[in-house]
Amino acid sequence: MAVMSRNLPALIPMAISVRHVHLTQATIDRLFGSGHVLHVHAPLSQPGQYAAEETVTLVGPRARLSHVRIVGPPRSADQVELSQTDEMELGIAAPVRESGDLAQTPGITLEGPKGRATIEHGVICALRHIHMSPVDADVLGLKDKERVAVAVTSRDRRLIFGDVIVRVSADYRLELHLDTDEGNAAGLHSGEEVLLAEISSSLGRSSG
Amino acid sequence: MAVMSRNLPALIPMAISVRHVHLTQATIDRLFGSGHVLHVHAPLSQPGQYAAEETVTLVGPRARLSHVRIVGPPRSADQVELSQTDEMELGIAAPVRESGDLAQTPGITLEGPKGRATIEHGVICALRHIHMSPVDADVLGLKDKERVAVAVTSRDRRLIFGDVIVRVSADYRLELHLDTDEGNAAGLHSGEEVLLAEISSSLGRSSG
Numbered sequence: 001m002a003v004m005s006r007n008l009p010a011l012i013p014m015a016i017s018v019r020h021v022h023l024t025q026a027t028i029d030r031l032f033g034s035g036h037v038l039h040v041h042a043p044l045s046q047p048g049q050y051a052a053e054e055t056v057t058l059v060g061p062r063a064r065l066s067h068v069r070i071v072g073p074p075r076s077a078d079q080v081e082l083s084q085t086d087e088m089e090l091g092i093a094a095p096v097r098e099s100g101d102l103a104q105t106p107g108i109t110l111e112g113p114k115g116r117a118t119i120e121h122g123v124i125c126a127l128r129h130i131h132m133s134p135v136d137a138d139v140l141g142l143k144d145k146e147r148v149a150v151a152v153t154s155r156d157r158r159l160i161f162g163d164v165i166v167r168v169s170a171d172y173r174l175e176l177h178l179d180t181d182e183g184n185a186a187g188l189h190s191g192e193e194v195l196l197a198e199i200s201s202s203l204g205r206s207s208g
Numbered sequence: 209m210a211v212m213s214r215n216l217p218a219l220i221p222m223a224i225s226v227r228h229v230h231l232t233q234a235t236i237d238r239l240f241g242s243g244h245v246l247h248v249h250a251p252l253s254q255p256g257q258y259a260a261e262e263t264v265t266l267v268g269p270r271a272r273l274s275h276v277r278i279v280g281p282p283r284s285a286d287q288v289e290l291s292q293t294d295e296m297e298l299g300i301a302a303p304v305r306e307s308g309d310l311a312q313t314p315g316i317t318l319e320g321p322k323g324r325a326t327i328e329h330g331v332i333c334a335l336r337h338i339h340m341s342p343v344d345a346d347v348l349g350l351k352d353k354e355r356v357a358v359a360v361t362s363r364d365r366r367l368i369f370g371d372v373i374v375r376v377s378a379d380y381r382l383e384l385h386l387d388t389d390e391g392n393a394a395g396l397h398s399g400e401e402v403l404l405a406e407i408s409s410s411l412g413r414s415s416g
Contacts, residue, residue, distance in 0.1 A: 158370035160368040186393070
């Protein structure tokens with residue numbers, strides 16, 4: 001694959017996101033009781049983010065998925081991030097979307113120990129993305145919202161992901177985020193490194 | 209992506225294989241009763257192969273997966289084909305392997321309406337592959353066991369799969385087979401076409 005300048009290719013860290021939910025305090029109140037404060041189970045790689053001790057059950061038309069982790073802190077909108085395998089199991093068809101882009105996405109019912117909440121929208125399959133700081137973006141020569149390609153050289157499952165969107169913020173640490181389907185298709189495990197490259201002509205064509 | 213001669217790139221049909229099992233008649237006897245004959249639910253694209261009406265339950269250390277389809281006709285060895293998502297759910301770590309390459313693979317317990325059977329090995333995650341006839345192979349300029357790349361231009365999940373193995377037999381019909389993780393990572397649905405290409409330099413490097 002032809003790679004141009006801009007300090008690419010570059011090896012970058014990668015993490016696989018298992019299905020999880022971001023919740024508003026109002027939804028946390030309904031599922032866990034009024035004024036409930038999430039407990040930190042483990043800090044995540046992105047500064048300030050953590051896996052909470054609390055989990056919820058997702059109730060879809062076809063099945064239930066229990067022990068789904070809440071990622072804290074609370075947010076201004078409820079968001080449920082699933083793999084397409086999860087969607088198939090639950091019986092929900094959610095689009096591939098950037099985090100926060102929740103217009104015209106399906107809803108779902110969540111269950112906690114103290115109650116249920118049905119959200120009208122907010123279920124997405126996350127668009128694969130790279131978090132980076134403005135300094136990282138400068139060094140790599142990339143801009144926020146740009147799409148790049150990432151090459152993976154795992155045993156028997158080598159591939160090149162296109163449509164990897166760059167997200168730049170002072171709150172971010174350099175890391176590629178894939179969902180479980182994507183990680184598995186590439187034979188990757190969290191903590192491994194991948195090769196960030198210039199998008200190739202094949203992967204740069206308009207989608208269909 | 210640089211593409212060389214050999215009548216490539218070429219558009220080819222694609223199908224996504226959901227988890228399924230191939231069973232010996234002896235295992236069918238144990239699960240469904242002595243002398244049980246599988247019933248055809250639907251013919252599959254590969255000549256002579258069919259989804260049976262019969263399903264089994266897979267019993268792993270961590271969970272059970274029910275309604276797992278048997279693919280007939282019976283074979284000379286039991287083989288369970290899972291996605292890595294399925295493996296994670298069941299609590300089994302099976303390698304990426306070609307069909308039939310079952311040495312040093314894990315076993316599993318299967319349940320049917322008339323009994324249980326525990327197989328000592330046979331659980332694999334299928335290596336992505338293209339079935340083709342000798343005539344197709346001649347036209348495309350490819351050989352059995354050769355590894356090629358396949359490009360997918362789906363909306364928001366474009367990618368290039370490396371490590372796609374070519375399998376040539378007079379019994380085969382031209383078709384790429386992916387598992388559900390791979391299909392989802394590429395935003396594909398069964399019946400869509402993909403672009404078979406010469407393997408690129410990035411995807412041709414030795415794996416690590």
